[in-house]
Amino acid sequence: MVIFSVYGDWLTVRDAFKNLLGFSEEAVSTFLDYVQNGKFIPCLFIGSKEHWIESIRYSFEGEIGYTLWGSADKSSISGILSRYQMVYLNTDKSRYIPDNNKILIAMLYMTGSGIIGFGVVTDVEMDAIRNFKGWKEVSGKFWVLRFRIKVFWLHESIRKNKDINAWTGESYELKGTNSQANMCYSQENNDAINSFKSFILSKKDEIKPTLDLYLSLLGSKPKEVEENKKEVICKGAGQINVNDLYLPPNALDLILSSVKRTNVLLVGPPGTGKTSLAVRVAKSLTGNDECYEVATANSLWFRRNLVGGESIRGGSVIWKSGLFIQAYVNAYKVKEGNYFLIIDEINRADVDKAFGELITIFSSPSPDEWSIPRSLIDEIKSYGDNVDSTAKEFLRIYEDLKKENRENEPLRKMRIIATMNLVDARNLFYIGDALARRFVIIKFDYPEGTEDLDKLIDRYNLRDDEKNEIRNLIGCLRAKLKKDEKDALVKFNVSPASIKTALDIYSSLENKGIDKFIEVLESTLGTLDQKNISRVKSKIEECRKGENRKI
Template sequence: MGWFVYRSVFGGFDDLGRVIEWVRERGRGELPFVCVFPGNAEHWFWSLRYSVEGEVGYALWGDKASGLEQIKDISDITGIPFKALVDRYVDALFERKEDDNSVSLLLRDAGSARPVIGVFYVKNVGIVGFGLVTDITLDAFRNFKYWREDQGHWVIRWRMRVLWLHPGVRDLLRNPGFTWKDEKELIDKLKSRITEDKSIKSEINEYIKSIESIVPKQGNMCLSDESKLLEVWLKINAILSDNDEVNSMVEFYGYAQSSVLSMFETVSISELNIDLIVKKISEELYFDEAFIRRFVNAVRFGNVLLVGPPGVGKTSLAVRVAKELGGDGGYMIRVANALWFRRDVIGGETLEEGSVKWRAGMLIQAYNRVVERLINGDNRPFFVIIDELNRADVDKAFGEFFAIFRSPNPSDWELPIDLVSEIEGHGERIDEEAKHFLENFKLAKDKYDDPSYPLRYIRIIGTMNVVDIRNLFIVGEAALRRFILMNIKCPEGDSDVRKFLDKTNHLKLSEESKKLIADFVREIRGQLRDKPPCVSPGAVKLAVELLDNAVGQGLLDVNDKKSMLEYFVSYLESSLGIVVGEPVKRFRRVVDEVTKRLISVSEK
């Protein structure tokens, strides 16, 4: 139990996703205040490092109110230095009520408060992120040990809930051994990470450049020009509206939180060679190593939902990571369907041999496996993989499940007390798993003083096909808040195809045939771009295997490129699972165009 809790009107602000939702929602009414906090690279790096290794998710910044520099303006309202920020903070969270000759400050509720956004500006580098100012402290007794005070004392200090950080900066913060010899070297490293990071979208870069062209670069300042304020807010809001960026931030600080909490004790994931695991999975499944690392970090923290087109390897990735992190017997996999009820997920009554019996669902089974592993000194997580999660009626099957897993964070998970009473009420008419659960529940209560403790070792990985993206809204926001969402996009180019063709030794295809297939896949992917159907790695592999089988049976001459391509196209179309509609027409149009071009080139 914490000593300090959020006021009821700001409840839920410990959830970064909800904080971002709140900031965006408030921005639809009154414009948020925006302040810019420039500083040298070393000060900013330690402030952001604090958000990973200190109070997770919170960056520190400050201002000098003494020393060699001119004393800052004093707020008329509070008497605290840095008038611009303090007065905006008061205006954002309080409303003034005049009564006779006195003025009272009344706390606004969450629906009328006005966010104060701080822009993180590193001198000689640029904007590296931004956050929500949450509290301001006037503190002459303590200093932040990583800020030099040879030219004045940092007496006023404020915390900011980090809303967004540049991916390049996140990578540096993930590395606890990262060092630099001086300010110039740190600036160079920050610049190189920001300019060379390929994961940041071009439009995000444009938003940042646009903000940099507007905001002041010297001294802590808050924007007062409404037109500039509007322009900066629109760019910030655009970044906060990008689901990939939001999910990456939730994942980033979730990983930091799990590291600080040391969630796993004796046999910890942290003891595994993550680099080796990532490399091995990348070679087997042809995923980008950076994506696999992000996924591994995400499941170390909490539940993850993999969303992407059919055949891109969502389930294969989930199973491979579960095997590596959970060890032997460290996972179970279930395929969701429309007939699922609460009894399939949690447990419940069922008819068996003419009588009512209580049968355990997959969560009870997972709980039992965790307790059994803990007793044997195995503190690794246990994974429950739910394939095609949205195939189930979410409200019907997962209502109580989501009450137990009320956020992506394992420390928030809790078993309902009445679940035990419900099972016990059936006496001997319960299955073996339910009997073990009652024993394990008591064991966990005695050993850990918390029967919900084993839940911390359970990880849910859900998968959902992007062709069913309309069902994302049927799944609902309440369900999605229980997961870190990760999108697997349809691959571009032919790198995955070439890796597969090079590493599959049993293929009878000639090198020319392999090159033709890789070129063909690259071309049609380039023509289709983001439009369905997705020419997925799974579909390509199946088509290649069928083609190779045809060659092995003597049905095809490997030197007859036209026939080879015709067979491959036929197998590929059947592997994609498309039968009618615009995707089929689009695929055939693109195939005809690419086939003519490749055959024409090869015949010259």
């Protein structure tokens, strides 16, 4: 929730300070240059934990990266104002002329705890009409003057802890300062300047993590550089190594061809390489880890997980973005190629609760027909400022593109690759035809014989007789399990993933032999269902007796 109205795009930063007020490495180096060369006036802002908590929350939930502090003391106000004018304006001349030789550095001090942060004072505001709601006005004190501070460092307890009760500061002697009042000191106060400088430089490695935290809350590039948005290239070489995967005939060509044109659903039992293939396809087609996101569905997913919806943050109701809104924002940045959203185990989520609106958005297999419903835009707008940063960015992008009738353009660059498990049917939800029609469906299954094993086994340092014993066992076992499928409630067989894991473990053992391989294989079946485990053991016994009879 934005606590104060801010100026947004109506005010721009003067060229002399652009490098200072960003969130980049350049901002860090510019700030440290002022500090190392002593080109600053030190200001100490002191207050209770109760007040500082609200001011820091403002930097997280209001104007990201900026905090506010106030003063009620007349002498303090006049002193700070005079320092501000002296630093940023040449007050010894007949008119104000901007000067960027120095900056005002604010040290944020929490009474009873110590230093909790520091930053640059960017502006001051005299306001007798309004009060910052996080500060209690007691004993006739009115916080008439507000300082706006671009934060460069926050104490680790604040950066890494959502529990405000755990927030604390750092004890450090700031020589030449008065720890009883808000004050900006003179440029002749070398003790204050040197102690500020020493403390800031001791925390220089924590400045970038602080700015990164704020940047993550923004959900996009900050407004100062928004016009020069980062464009992402999502076009890789398209070369995929699948030598260790068992794929249905022509599956790779089919998925590569299909995903360039629409969404793809990989259907089959666990352990057949669906998820591995989905991730490898996204990586190879984009060549960039920024161009895809992987999420695993679960039974608690609702519409707000996929699209977005009402949520609670800091005791307030907000509209929180889901995976789809995040993907739209990311796809907007794609200059070449597509942005991929990989949803693993899609049928672990209740389709009606989670995917209903996606059926509307992806109205057909053709991206040219995909569109954002106006009702979604109106819904997000109805929450006003009570939306997360990604939703704000989504609305900005949508409205900007709508002026040119291009609001659905990011959708054209989005692709969903989903995987679906057909084995654990008792614990999964049904995927209806309405959703299935939005995908090209590619089916996976257990190998009929030892096709996957044959691709792998020569990579391992095993004797020929060992390889033959393992091949004979797996071929026989799979054939017997498949023959019994018609009588089984749930389809089950030895998956390619189980074989690969078993070979990895077995080949590293000192003591080998078919009995040891069977022991390892039984531990890599990927099931806790005792009926399936017993079936496998029983079929192994039958296979081994058959081999003995042959001998």
